[in-house]
Amino acid sequence: MGIAQDTGTGSSLLLAGGVLIGALCLVLLGGLLMLRQRRAELDRREERLTAELQRLHQHEDELAARAAESERVREELAARSTESRLLLERTAGLTSAQAREEVVRAAESEARRDAALTVREIERQAVTEGEGRAREIIASAIQRLAAEHTAETVVTTLRLPSEDMKGRVIGREGRNIRAFEAVTGVNLIVDDTPGLVQLSCFDPVRRESARLTLESLLADGRIHPARIEEAHERSRSEVERLCVRAGEDALLTVGIGAAGEMAPELVRTLGTLRYRTSYGQNVLGHLVESAHLAGMMAAELGVDPEPVRRAALLHDIGKALSHEVAGSHALIGAEFARRHGESAEVVHAIAAHHGEVEAKTVEAVLTQAADACSAGRPGARKESVEAYVRRLERLEEIALAHDGVTKVYAMQAGREVRVMVQPEAVDDLRAQEIAREVARQVREELTYPGQIRITVVRESRATEVAR
Known part of the structure; x- marks a missing residue:
């Protein structure tokens, strides 16, 4: 029995070993199959990469050929350009430098014309938008101020x-x-x-x-x-006592009191203007009126009105000294105010109120505007017939001095100048330039109340006769 049991056990072991060996063979067979598949896949990839590499080589050859062709075409174009330039130089009789200058001049002329058109459009927009606001502010200030008409004599x-x-x-x-x-x-x-x-x-x-x-x-x-x-x-x-009193009354009327003390000499000199007139307008009354106008306009614009009123009240103080010191009353007054402790803003506004010094501050611009409003309002000033006629004659002379002007008419008592120009000699842009130049000369050379409008008329006519 023992022998039989050993025999059975050995058979079982052999059977188990056979099964294990069979399983191992199957695993090895599966691995071999997978290796073959991977190898086949790698071979296919290698074939694809080889083909792609061949295509890249072909593409490089094509690019090299195109680059060579492009270089050849570029050289050919450069040669033709040189031939064309030489041909143009021979035909036009110009060197390349001269031709370049001609092109630059043409571009510059076109740029100037475009700039002139742009400037005119900007000016038109500025006038359209700013004129309405300025008229509103000035009209409001004038309506709020009641002033006397001129009745002074010498x-x-x-x-x-x-x-x-x-x-x-x-x-x-x-x-x-x-x-x-x-x-x-x-x-x-x-x-x-x-x-x-x-x-x-x-x-x-x-x-x-x-x-x-x-x-x-x-x-x-x-x-x-x-x-x-x-x-x-x-x-x-x-x-003397009345002059001091008049100066103090002017300060109180304008509203410059303890908050803005003024040197006694300034107050006395300001009071002497009570007895002076300019074109028949009382100078001290004009200063008080200008100070009120400037203060109201400053308030409308959101500017501190105190220095503006102060500058407007003192802007003509040089007229009290102009018979003693040579020079413009604006510059004399500015220096006088500076010596007596007035601020730089006030001094600058006094010096700039007639345009002899460029106005660079809001106070100076408002002083100019208030001075013009007070002097130009109806009934403020009067002038002699001789001075009036001389001013009209000079207005016409200034406009006639420009090329292309044929006739000039001073209209509306010298408040407007109509300038007639030759249409074939003056284009629209030149007409605008003439108007601007005439206005500048009038501002620089003439003294006048209010403002003068310069209108340039360019009219083209075509006439035929039917027979």
Whole structure:
């Protein structure tokens, strides 16, 4: 039995070993099949890569051929360009440098024309948008200000209590009138006009002192040289006091008080302008009016009105000194204000209010605008017929001096100038340039209230006759 059991066990082991060997053979067979498949797949990939490499080589050969062709074409084009340039130079008689200059000049001319068109369009838009706003601000300021019309003269007339006072004014052998004129520096005119005498002097402050002196003498009745000197001294002191009072009243009227103290000499000099006129307009009244206008316009624009009012109030202070110091009243006044402690903004606005210095601040521009509004409003100023005629003649002369201008007409009392030009000699752009140049010359050479409009008329006509 033991032998039989050993035999059975050996058979089982052999059977298990056979099964295991069979399984191993199957695994090896499957691995071999997979290796063959991978090898076949790798062979196919190698064939594809080889074919792709061949195509890349062919593409490189084609590119090299095209590059060579391009280089050949480029060389051919360069040669033809050189031949063409030489042919053009021979045909036109120009070198390449000359031709280049000609092309640059043509481009520059075209660029200038385009720039002129652009400038004109920008100016048109600026005028359209800015003119309405400016008119609104200025009109609002003018409507809010009530001012007097001009009624000032350069001669003061006094009425005598009686006709026999003329003899007492003249004195024995004219000694009283000679003493009066020597002391006051004013001409005393005694003519045949019943009950009246006249005082004439270029300096209105001296004329006012003389008026008070003569009124005092007439009221007292005692007229002789010593009495004239005494009365004149009192009158000068009175005028000095009135000037200071007028300057202080102007500051209070404008609203420049404790918040903006002013040097006493400035206040006194400002007050003397109470007795001065410009084209018949009282200068101190003009300054107060300008200060109100400038302050209102500054408030509309959101600018601090205090320095603007101050600059506008002082902008003509140089007129009180212009008979003593040579030069423009704008520059004289600016220097005077600077010496007495005014700020740089105020000094610049005074110097620039007539355009002699370029306006670079808002205060300066508003001072210019307020000055023009006050001087140009209806009833503000008057001028002599001779000055008016000279201004019209000069307006026409300035416009006629430009090439292509045929006729010039000063219209609307010199507020507009119509300029007729030859259409074949002046194009539209040149017409615009003529208008701008004439306006610039008028601003630089002439003094005038308000503004002057320059209109250039270019008209083309075609005429035929039917027979």
